[in-house]
Amino acid sequence: MTDAPAPPAQPRSTAPVHPARVRRILDRPETPGPVLYWMHREMRATGNWALLHARERAAARNQPLAVVFCLAGGYPPAAMSHFAFMIHGLAETARTLAAKGIPLMVLRGAPGREVAAFARETRAGLVVTDADPTKPKRAWLADLLADADCPVEEVDARNVVPARLVSPKAEVMARTLRPKIQRLLPEFLTPFPELTPQDAPWPGPAPRTDWPALLAEFSTPQPSFPPGATMAAATLENFLREGLPRYADARNSPLEPAGSRLSPYLHFGQLSAQTVALRVLAANAPVEARTAFLEQLIVRRELAENFCLYVPHYDTIDAFPAWAKATLGKHATDTRAVLPDDQLEAGETPDPLWNAAQRQLLATGHMHGWLRMYWAKQLLPWSRDAETALARVLRLNDSLSLDGRDVNGYAGAAWSIGGVHDRPWPERRVFGCVRSMTASGATRKFNVRAFVERWTRPSLI
Ligand SMILES: Cc1cc2nc3c(=O)[nH]c(=O)nc-3n(C[C@H](O)[C@H](O)[C@H](O)COP(=O)(O)OP(=O)(O)OC[C@H]3O[C@@H](n4cnc5c(N)ncnc54)[C@H](O)[C@@H]3O)c2cc1C
Structure with a gap:
């Protein structure tokens, strides 16, 4: 925005x-x-x-x-x-x-x-x-x-803006969706009315839920994300105080992340993005920080919804744009160091940064947003083809991430492997013109060694 x-x-x-x-x-x-x-x-x-x-x-x-x-x-x-x-x-x-x-x-x-x-x-x-x-x-x-x-x-x-109203078709990228959202925001970004109580009793029989028995069927939730609307609200308040003021500068640093960590609450609908947006707008934080956050929360999130709404095979390589299919096809025979699934799952690849990101995911059910892009892209040269790489990103993300199985994950995976919502970049091995990300690029953004150490020492895992 x-x-x-x-x-x-x-x-x-x-x-x-x-x-x-x-x-x-x-x-x-x-x-x-x-x-x-x-x-x-x-x-x-x-x-x-x-x-x-x-x-x-x-x-x-x-x-x-x-x-x-x-x-x-x-x-x-x-x-x-x-x-x-x-x-x-x-x-x-x-x-x-x-x-x-x-x-x-x-x-x-x-x-x-x-x-x-x-x-x-x-x-x-x-x-x-x-x-x-x-x-x-x-x-x-x-x-x-x-x-x-x-x-x-x-x-x-x-x-925030209803997906079918904002656009009747799959949008090419954030740049094409953003003005459509901005035009409609004043009409839709409004406070919620109170839910009024009801007096009328439910007529007839109704299934009774034994909540203690139901809860006992499921393991205790992961301590890194305590569930429920109250904890979602507390996480939001903490972010408004601690993370939002630094969001524009520090959101891409996995070491001292300024991200909200709200995605599991948003994914399971325990918190509304509209509530978050209204609180952020009213928060005492620099306008650049609020704008950068709302870009992710509204434009990028609603672009992902648009993708899954209008692209029927959003979780396959059929969803990739023609230029990406062509360039990946041209590089299909480039040599690759294919790694087996169990080595990936255990975080035992030759790349220490990738392993650290994977271990963070295994330990907490969450991976930092910048690393998610890097982590997904590395699967392309480690897989026999783009189709396998995409399937691996989705399987690992959906089975390990608390916020997985979400439109954001399908759009993020398709962006990483297939250039969806992106443009062609200078040609490279295996990736062709799909944007690549390197470990040396990461060292320019944050202290990679410290991050690797944090997620390698067993006491912190
Ligand atoms: C390969 C890959 C897989 C991903 N899988 C998921 C997933 O399964 N579930 C998920 O919610 N997000 C996913 N994302 C998007 C993004 O990485 C996460 O939303 C973000 O890391 C969540 O952390 P946060 O709540 O602290 O984000 P913040 O930076 O605090 O952002 C606030 C909210 O904005 C939205 N948002 C942020 N970044 C993006 C983005 N790039 N695209 C769409 N919405 C965004 C999310 O709802 C997020 O909770 C994925 C991205 C990639 C590249």
Whole structure:
């Protein structure tokens, strides 16, 4: 962003949900009956446009609202620790909703089918759900639409500016999306209204959730990221004080990172990016710092959403631009030092910086943002071709990163290996004209030796 936009004038809005956030994706005859909000991406009780829309629709129909969450048997390649973070965060959301008189019910099984069956059983008049362009969620949604017999509405509560409104097509790069976002920000970057409590009791039977038993099924969450909305808010406040003022200069230094570490909370929907943006705009920090942060939080994050929304095979080399496919093809026969998967996973490659980054990821479930680019790009010369390199980035990132399985990860991997959202650079071995990054480049940015030492000494791992 070229300038941080002015903060909105009013402290708290009572405006209803902007209609451009809402899309009716299944038209069925309107019937009376309760409203269900199927929460699967935005797992929070505050600052959630989808929940606010569902509450508004329930109030207008004089019907009760319930939130349903369906725990799928698996979500490959998510790890147990990722489920633990999600479920512990959801327990807090359930408590906050209960205090507003809104029940959160946990179903189990194939999510789309289970939610459709529950909607039928409870004679729901409307299902509201989160928009999500990733493939597993599209499949869940298709199941819901195949089985549901009431109308279904999808709400974009992830993006500050709704992704379908800001652009109807895949954007080439940040430069092409940025002005479109900036034009619409004043209309959408508004404070959230309060979620109003409801008095109407839920009619009929409802599945009771034994939270202690459910939480006991999952391991204790990783200590580096304590889950839930309260911890997300605390992390944000800490960043506003400590990291934001240094963000413009220090965000690319993995040694004393100025990053927010908010990505797991944003990924699991325990915190809204819009809330973060509003707090950053009002923060006492240099305008360059606020602008640099909002560029990542809004433009880059919403570019990633645009990528997954409009590029059907966003996780394959088909997503690469023509120039990148051509240059990678030209260099396909360049000699490479191919490394096996287990050597990569253990962080035992010939590159100490790469190993240190991998060990940071293994130990904390997080890798510094600048290193993520370097780490991903090194997989190209260590893999037999670009397709394998991309698959390896995605497998490692999605299985080890707490914030993995996210549109940002798919865009970041495609940028690193396939020049997506980038331009051609001077030609080099293996990479062709795809931008490369070197260990010597890293030494110009930060003290690589100190970083390597930090993540090599066993006492700190
Ligand atoms: C190979 C690769 C894989 C990545 N995988 C993921 C992933 O799985 N999940 C994920 O959330 N991000 C991913 N990113 C993007 C970025 O590295 C992380 O968002 C960032 O490191 C998270 O740390 P932070 O919250 O401290 O970021 P901050 O610097 O504090 O930024 C604030 C927020 O802005 C957004 N953001 C920052 N950088 C980017 C970016 N380059 N693209 C899109 N959004 C951005 C994120 O939501 C982030 O939490 C990946 C990048 C690369 C190159």
